[in-house]
Amino acid sequence: MALDLPPLRSIDLDGPVSYRAWDGPADTTFLLIHGLGGSHLNWVQVAPGLAGIGRVLAVDLPGFGRSPLAGRHAGLMDLRRLLGAFLREQATGKVVVAGNSMGGAVAILLAAVEPELVDGLVLTCSALPWSRGAIPHPLVAAGFAITDTPGLGDAFVSVRLRHLSPERIVQMGLLISTADPRQIPEEIVQLHVELVREQRHDPEAPTAFIQAARSLLRLGRRPEIAHRAMDGVVCPVLLLHGRLDRLVPVRAAEAALARYPAWRGRIFPDLGHVPQMESPGRWLAEVADWVPTALR
Numbered sequence: 001m002a003l004d005l006p007p008l009r010s011i012d013l014d015g016p017v018s019y020r021a022w023d024g025p026a027d028t029t030f031l032l033i034h035g036l037g038g039s040h041l042n043w044v045q046v047a048p049g050l051a052g053i054g055r056v057l058a059v060d061l062p063g064f065g066r067s068p069l070a071g072r073h074a075g076l077m078d079l080r081r082l083l084g085a086f087l088r089e090q091a092t093g094k095v096v097v098a099g100n101s102m103g104g105a106v107a108i109l110l111a112a113v114e115p116e117l118v119d120g121l122v123l124t125c126s127a128l129p130w131s132r133g134a135i136p137h138p139l140v141a142a143g144f145a146i147t148d149t150p151g152l153g154d155a156f157v158s159v160r161l162r163h164l165s166p167e168r169i170v171q172m173g174l175l176i177s178t179a180d181p182r183q184i185p186e187e188i189v190q191l192h193v194e195l196v197r198e199q200r201h202d203p204e205a206p207t208a209f210i211q212a213a214r215s216l217l218r219l220g221r222r223p224e225i226a227h228r229a230m231d232g233v234v235c236p237v238l239l240l241h242g243r244l245d246r247l248v249p250v251r252a253a254e255a256a257l258a259r260y261p262a263w264r265g266r267i268f269p270d271l272g273h274v275p276q277m278e279s280p281g282r283w284l285a286e287v288a289d290w291v292p293t294a295l296r
Helices: 076-090 102-113 138-147 152-163 166-177 186-199 205-219 224-230 250-259 280-294
Strands: 008-012 018-023 028-033 055-059 094-100 120-124 238-243 264-268
Touching: 008 076, 008 186, 018 076, 028 076, 028 102, 055 076, 076 102, 094 102, 094 280, 102 120, 102 205, 102 224, 120 280, 166 186, 205 224, 224 250, 238 250, 238 280, 250 264, 264 280
Parallel strands: 028 055, 028 094, 094 120, 120 238, 238 264
Antiparallel strands: 008 018, 018 055
């Protein structure tokens, strides 16, 4: 595939926030939020297609991608506040917020706390409240347990970033997050490798990862708080999930759809945790079919 990426931009929100923007009809803005350990690169395969129906803004959250932490905090509510400020500065028309994994949890919080900013949500393998039978892959559960342990988690994240090769880090990430890593184009893999190579020199990158991960785990252990936020979402919601997701088991998505019957759902039988990367055409088709009705 041939990617023609728009230039990387930056906005000052108590520190630099990097993002890419794809031009599109100004009556709709898509804000794309990556997950834990991700970046705006997780969205570059679908952003050009979305630009056919609206402007597209794909951000790097503070401490991730090319946005330095710069003394800020990377807890979920901190990220929610920052994205609210970002939308007030950058959005035009109606706003659809699309979040993957942790980005989905941040999107839910944003829509619940500042409903005037969000006209639609697209939750892609979103972090969701833990539910009966929704048990992550053992490797994932072990990784989160280590990350949540004071001292040990910090050392684990730092050693991983500084001592594994960028190629190995990206390979390991794709092995756990996709149903079949071979579905990810080599050009996309290399973009991620280059970014990891840059992040190795950012002393605050491990801090941001730990802060975000522990904030996410705290929310996961308090399903009543997560459900209160989800109950507060008044805009239309499209929930997309991979049945082969190892990080957020499909049972969590099924439980959410049962609890919120007004939400529209689509389970991809052969995809994992990043459907927008594994099968961008199918992800786009679902979103493009839903948007006109959701924003009517």
